Amino acid sequence: MVIRRGESWGSNGPLAADAPVLDGDGALRALVESARRAHQPLGEVGLVGGDLCATLGGLRNRERLFTDEAFRAPIDVVRAELDGRPHWFVAHLVARRRWWRGEAAVAMNAEWLGTWKLGLKAHPNDGLVDVTSGSLGLRDRLRARDRARTGSHLPHPRLVTRRADRLTLSLPRPTPVVLDGVPSGSAVEIVLWVEPDALVVVV
Numbered sequence: 001m002v003i004r005r006g007e008s009w010g011s012n013g014p015l016a017a018d019a020p021v022l023d024g025d026g027a028l029r030a031l032v033e034s035a036r037r038a039h040q041p042l043g044e045v046g047l048v049g050g051d052l053c054a055t056l057g058g059l060r061n062r063e064r065l066f067t068d069e070a071f072r073a074p075i076d077v078v079r080a081e082l083d084g085r086p087h088w089f090v091a092h093l094v095a096r097r098r099w100w101r102g103e104a105a106v107a108m109n110a111e112w113l114g115t116w117k118l119g120l121k122a123h124p125n126d127g128l129v130d131v132t133s134g135s136l137g138l139r140d141r142l143r144a145r146d147r148a149r150t151g152s153h154l155p156h157p158r159l160v161t162r163r164a165d166r167l168t169l170s171l172p173r174p175t176p177v178v179l180d181g182v183p184s185g186s187a188v189e190i191v192l193w194v195e196p197d198a199l200v201v202v203v
Contacts, residue, residue, distance in 0.1 A: 009125060010073035015046045015065040015202040024050035025091040025110075025180035032077050032088045032198070042199035044072070050180075052091040055110040055124060058203030070202050075124050077198040078109050082177055082187035088195075089179040092118070095190060097175060105133035105169050107192055127165050127196045134159035166193035 015021070022028050022045055035042050046065040047053045053060065056073055064070055080087045092113050096104035108119030108130045122130040174186040 010071055012068055012070065013072050013202075014067055014070050015072075016044055017066070019044050019046060019202070021046035021048060021062060021065060023048055025052055025089075026050070026182045028052065028090050028201075029088060029180040029182065032090060036079075036086075036088055042077075044200035044202060046070075046202045048203075050091060051112040051114065052110045052124060052201065053203050054112050055091075055119075055122075056201065056203045065202055072200055072202045073125065074197045075199055075201045076109060076127060076194050076196045078107065078129050079193050079195060080107070080177075080179065081189075081191040082185060083189055085185070085187075087179055087184055090124075091180050093190070093192070094178045095169070095171060095175045095187065102173070103133070103135045103171050103175070105131060105171070105190070107131045107169075107190075109194075121163065125197070127194055128163045129165070129167070129192050129194050131162045131164075131167060131169065131192070132159055133162075133169060164192075165196075166191075168192070 020031065022031065028045060028047060031045065032042060047058060048060045048062050056071060075090065077088050077090050080089060080093055089109065091110035093107040106118050108122040109124050111117060111119040111122050118132065119130050169190040171188050174188055176186050177184050177190070
């Protein structure tokens with residue numbers, strides 16, 4: 001069940017001995033996508049790197065995962081249809097051209113994209129995906145790049161932010177899409193919907 005405002009979330013406890021331990025968002029995305037395509041259930045996984053791990057407060061310590069100090073949390077995943085092609089992501093989707101020119105969009109299930117705090121209100125188990133989209137001129141792009149480290153790039157009059165369990169993004173031209181750091185082709189229409197409580201991540 002997704003988290004509600006004011007409720008506690010997650011618990012302490014060790015990772016199952018036979019559960020996989022992954023080193024980042026891309027590896028976890030690959031596991032999720034493989035399981036979804038094979039119509040197999042997702043169990044629990046250990047995570048020792050990446051932006052979702054950082055959002056969960058992970059210490060990137062493999063040994064800690066198998067102790068009572070480890071943190072266990074249910075996590076949503078997001079299905080992303082790129083011009084009808086089904087994919088999934090666990091931390092973020094980025095649709096942009098080089099240097100962020102023209103219309104761009106970022107969908108966040110985690111708080112962080114590298115050193116940028118782009119998911120200001122994002123929570124990986126609230127049943128929602130946080131999307132920011134728009135087009136900035138060169139000067140504003142340079143300012144936003146610096147301010148994104150603290151999340152102070154928002155609000156901005158040329159950026160639209162939305163939070164929803166399902167939404168559609170329409171881009172004016174085919175735009176490269178990166179899912180959890182993995183290039184995933186280009187798309188004009190991106191349909192997103194959240195799959196709540198998809199798996200348990202242990203950090």
